[in-house]
Amino acid sequence: MRRLASFLFLFALAATCVAREETVADLKARLERARPDDRPQICVRIAQLQLHTADKLYTEGHVEDARAAVEDVTAYFEKARDAAVANRSHLKNVEIDARKASERLRDIKRTLAFEDQAPVDQAIHRIEDIRTSLLNAMFADKKKGQK
Numbered sequence: 053m054r055r056l057a058s059f060l061f062l063f064a065l066a067a068t069c070v071a072r073e074e075t076v077a078d079l080k081a082r083l084e085r086a087r088p089d090d091r092p093q094i095c096v097r098i099a100q101l102q103l104h105t106a107d108k109l110y111t112e113g114h115v116e117d118a119r120a121a122v123e124d125v126t127a128y129f130e131k132a133r134d135a136a137v138a139n140r141s142h143l144k145n146v147e148i149d150a151r152k153a154s155e156r157l158r159d160i161k162r163t164l165a166f167e168d169q170a171p172v173d174q175a176i177h178r179i180e181d182i183r184t185s186l187l188n189a190m191f192a193d194k195k196k197g198q199k
Contacts, residue, residue: 092142095132147186154179
């Protein structure tokens with residue numbers, strides 16, 4: 053009886069985890085109707101999922117699909133930045149996640165053939181620009197207050 057109970061518990065736990073896993077399409081739909089405070093986090097999650105997808109696609113040799121996923125990564129980090137700056141919330145978290153994504157893209161770039169590295173390199177630079185603008189937004193008020 054204990055085995056059955058523990059099996060049912062583990063099955064329910066696994067079913068809950070699978071049910072919580074959202075796809076990029078689900079998150080994009082949720083982004084449309086999300087509160088302004090929730091938008092940076094949703095955009096970051098979409099970018100993270102697309103980054104994972106891009107890595108997987110590059111590994112499988114689907115370069116064009118991977119490039120599209122990398123474009124989504126940068127586009128959604130830009131949206132996350134814009135939403136975070138507009139609301140003055142989650143700036144630090146978005147900056148940290150952008151830094152991690154930039155590092156991951158550098159790792160991916162090292163595994164690619166030379167001719168496939170340019171789009172990833174451009175994405176890295178765009179994300180670094182996003183990080184810079186987030187850092188400027190975080191510390192802009194402090195600089196003005198000190199003068």
